[in-house]
Amino acid sequence: MGQPRVIIVGAGPAGVRCAETLVAAGLRPTVVDENRRDGGQIYRRQPDNFTRPYAKLYGTEAAGAQALHESFDALCGKSGGKIDYLPETLAWNIADGELHVTHNQRTRSLPYDALVICSGATDRLMPVKGWHYAGTYSLGASQIALKSQACAIGRQIVFMGTGPLLYLVASQYVKAGARVAAVLDTSPFMRRVAALPKLLARPAVLRNGLALVMGLKRAGVPVLTGITPIEIKGSPETGVQGVVIRDNRGNERSFECDAVAMGYHLRPETQLADLARCAFRFDHETRQWLPETGEDGRTSVPGVYLAGDGMRVLGADGAEIGGRLAALAVLKDFKCPVSDDELFALRARQAGMERFRRGLVQAFPWPAQQAAQLPDEAIVCRCEAITAGELRRTVCDKGAQEANRAKALCRVGMGRCQGRYCGNAGAEVIAHAAGVPLEQVGRLRGQAPVKPLPIAVSEEK
Amino acid sequence: MSVQKADVVIVGGGIMGASSAFFLRKRGLSVILLERGLIGQQASGVNFGNTRRMGRPIEELPLSNRSREIWLKFRELFGDDAELLLNGHLRLGFKPEHEERMVRYAQDAQSFGLGMQMMSGKALRERYPYLAPEVMSGCLAPYDGHANPRLAAPAIGRAAVREGAQVFENTEIVSVEKEGEEFRVTAADGRVFRAPAALITAGAWGDRISASFGEPVPMIVKGPQMAVTEPVPYAIGPTIGGIADTFEQTVYFRQVARGNIVIGGGGHELPDMVNRRAYVNPRRTLMTLGNAPRVVPALANLSIIRVWSGIEGYMKDSRAAMGPSGRVRGLYYAFGFSGEGFQLGPGVGDVMAELIATGATSTPIAHMDIGRFARAEAVA
Numbered sequence: 001m002g003q004p005r006v007i008i009v010g011a012g013p014a015g016v017r018c019a020e021t022l023v024a025a026g027l028r029p030t031v032v033d034e035n036r037r038d039g040g041q042i043y044r045r046q047p048d049n050f051t052r053p054y055a056k057l058y059g060t061e062a063a064g065a066q067a068l069h070e071s072f073d074a075l076c077g078k079s080g081g082k083i084d085y086l087p088e089t090l091a092w093n094i095a096d097g098e099l100h101v102t103h104n105q106r107t108r109s110l111p112y113d114a115l116v117i118c119s120g121a122t123d124r125l126m127p128v129k130g131w132h133y134a135g136t137y138s139l140g141a142s143q144i145a146l147k148s149q150a151c152a153i154g155r156q157i158v159f160m161g162t163g164p165l166l167y168l169v170a171s172q173y174v175k176a177g178a179r180v181a182a183v184l185d186t187s188p189f190m191r192r193v194a195a196l197p198k199l200l201a202r203p204a205v206l207r208n209g210l211a212l213v214m215g216l217k218r219a220g221v222p223v224l225t226g227i228t229p230i231e232i233k234g235s236p237e238t239g240v241q242g243v244v245i246r247d248n249r250g251n252e253r254s255f256e257c258d259a260v261a262m263g264y265h266l267r268p269e270t271q272l273a274d275l276a277r278c279a280f281r282f283d284h285e286t287r288q289w290l291p292e293t294g295e296d297g298r299t300s301v302p303g304v305y306l307a308g309d310g311m312r313v314l315g316a317d318g319a320e321i322g323g324r325l326a327a328l329a330v331l332k333d334f335k336c337p338v339s340d341d342e343l344f345a346l347r348a349r350q351a352g353m354e355r356f357r358r359g360l361v362q363a364f365p366w367p368a369q370q371a372a373q374l375p376d377e378a379i380v381c382r383c384e385a386i387t388a389g390e391l392r393r394t395v396c397d398k399g400a401q402e403a404n405r406a407k408a409l410c411r412v413g414m415g416r417c418q419g420r421y422c423g424n425a426g427a428e429v430i431a432h433a434a435g436v437p438l439e440q441v442g443r444l445r446g447q448a449p450v451k452p453l454p455i456a457v458s459e460e461k
Numbered sequence: 462m463s464v465q466k467a468d469v470v471i472v473g474g475g476i477m478g479a480s481s482a483f484f485l486r487k488r489g490l491s492v493i494l495l496e497r498g499l500i501g502q503q504a505s506g507v508n509f510g511n512t513r514r515m516g517r518p519i520e521e522l523p524l525s526n527r528s529r530e531i532w533l534k535f536r537e538l539f540g541d542d543a544e545l546l547l548n549g550h551l552r553l554g555f556k557p558e559h560e561e562r563m564v565r566y567a568q569d570a571q572s573f574g575l576g577m578q579m580m581s582g583k584a585l586r587e588r589y590p591y592l593a594p595e596v597m598s599g600c601l602a603p604y605d606g607h608a609n610p611r612l613a614a615p616a617i618g619r620a621a622v623r624e625g626a627q628v629f630e631n632t633e634i635v636s637v638e639k640e641g642e643e644f645r646v647t648a649a650d651g652r653v654f655r656a657p658a659a660l661i662t663a664g665a666w667g668d669r670i671s672a673s674f675g676e677p678v679p680m681i682v683k684g685p686q687m688a689v690t691e692p693v694p695y696a697i698g699p700t701i702g703g704i705a706d707t708f709e710q711t712v713y714f715r716q717v718a719r720g721n722i723v724i725g726g727g728g729h730e731l732p733d734m735v736n737r738r739a740y741v742n743p744r745r746t747l748m749t750l751g752n753a754p755r756v757v758p759a760l761a762n763l764s765i766i767r768v769w770s771g772i773e774g775y776m777k778d779s780r781a782a783m784g785p786s787g788r789v790r791g792l793y794y795a796f797g798f799s800g801e802g803f804q805l806g807p808g809v810g811d812v813m814a815e816l817i818a819t820g821a822t823s824t825p826i827a828h829m830d831i832g833r834f835a836r837a838e839a840v841a
Contacts, residue, residue, distance in 0.1 A: 093741075093743040093746070095740070095742055095744075107747065109743070109744075384719075398615065398619065399619070402499070405502075408611040408612075409612065416691055418766070418767065447741075447769055448741060449765065449767075449768070452691060452765065452766050453746075453750075453765050454761075454763075454764045455760050455761050455762075455764065456750075456761040456762070457747070457750060458751070459747050
């Protein structure tokens, strides 16, 4: 056969390195990306007319960001380029070996021999009473506001949740001159100590993380660990007015603020893998369903590959390696020559990162117990305004012990985000109310379109 | 090995099976209802949600009317809400022959109480200003409406349980056999269920069981192609179906109380019967998105947030197999409702319960007799 037609979804670290590796092997991949510019989330590029320097935008990650952007610029070239790049393009469905993409109210289908999904991750969110008030953002969204538009989400901001991003975004806000009222971490400090042997797999990253915490404290930001969120105070008229938590000694404490950024580490964006009919498995460690992957990002579906945080959350540099590995897997599967030395070296580096990843999961656990303690009046599904109490009644009175069944009977996860934000927490609420293991609750089936599709789209032949 | 016994064993827990179980209990018979997945999960749960009578074959209207009476008492009978909205059903024509077709139907169905009113394009646009200028004529059945398929069959199933039916979900059936005067239904895990009467309400899988009793039916499976918009303020009112000359041009929609507009049409796809999944073909989604604004131009301002499909059984002559078996005493069928079963569901349950309990029914269902296929075969 001739050269395989390869489509890469996502122009973040995984997608860019995947494209680069394929181009080096003489292929011309198509790169489909939702964003206006390349870089993905963590290396998001600012709009063309913005001029903040790399060091200011990306801090300790400046060198990585600049290298990635330069690589991508080289792939695009001044004239013609070495890839077909489709920015601001949504991949909304997959069927019969074709990726359906839409851009500017036009849609078309792109046939592929190999599809590499580098869809990245979004915040994993745990509901708290009051999180539907205006002024509650995910950590990722807070970071986008800052990186892309140089805007803060509020005048006085509380960062609540857990995971490395909590400290990173809070630090970026402090650096940008925003008032950070507090950083409130649900993970107990001792978990970090226990995870140290694994975290030492990447001493430089660990050092950077510790420096972020030190920097926050130096800036006078209260940093609390082992907290339990109680409520986001506010009203529909005023939006967010404050955060109430219980600290690690059991004392109730309040922090005034007009915005909250929340996130409990990350969850891979897996809808495209689902629409490609990839098999999923339950990951006990992180308590979520993930696509089954074999070596180097191969999925259960021949011709469909995963790389980056959309497969497993290793962070930006892990994603770069994952993107290269997926490219090598594509090349190997299509009988193109591949350097085994390169392959083994990349796998070895990835193994070290995998150890670190497990350290992070241990240090910053998903606070599953909070779902059980969520008051009945707290909203779980923000799109459809379904409360924990409603969901529990659906489980207990109507016997819905499975995620899709609960969705069918009470609309939880049925709104425009299709459960991407509430799915994890909703499943925990169901499992607890039904008294069954989380795995048994299953996962929400992926349904196209990946994001809302305008009825006015017209098909490009 | 456990053996369960009852007066009637029902195979298939869609809306037909669930309502049959409910009404059999109302008549005092003991019931076992067996469902491979969850109650109302297949065609009963994923269909468009029409509870219209207009447009049905004339011979089906008595059953449809009987069902309507039950729909009207849904909450009272089944103790829960199925989001029934009786805002009327509006059929729209775009050509003179469409109007002729509607006029003829309105005359033929005159005595069935549908209250149909023919309307000119002008009158339609005065009453429903959102309709496209291309709409030439329409027929409004003001008492028809729609309900939520996700809720209806499960609610009936729960009511059946409250009435004392034994419902076994997640119970895959491997065989239905007659042994002496009893039916023996065997589950994949070895459980056995016995009853002197068996009712097959297995939808798209019903033909396999009827064939095993020597009564094959010409049935194919199809997956409807549905889509739904984001919620918007309530504006549409009736369920709307545009008359089309091809399946591909077909489009129909309804706005639910929450505000979302459910859109169907664009033909069907073949489901994956091995994995029991039905997928939406993106090309059909695009066809439907192209067709919808031709009826209501303002739909072009909205986005769809979800598409879905399901597994429905379609008979060659679009009529179900409903009634007693022609070959086996005590065996009954109610399956293959060919994409039109949701509205009929509660009525079918009521009629089947009557038939099984008393040996006869006051509602004419002879046109759905399974024996017609064997007779057609014999003639050929």
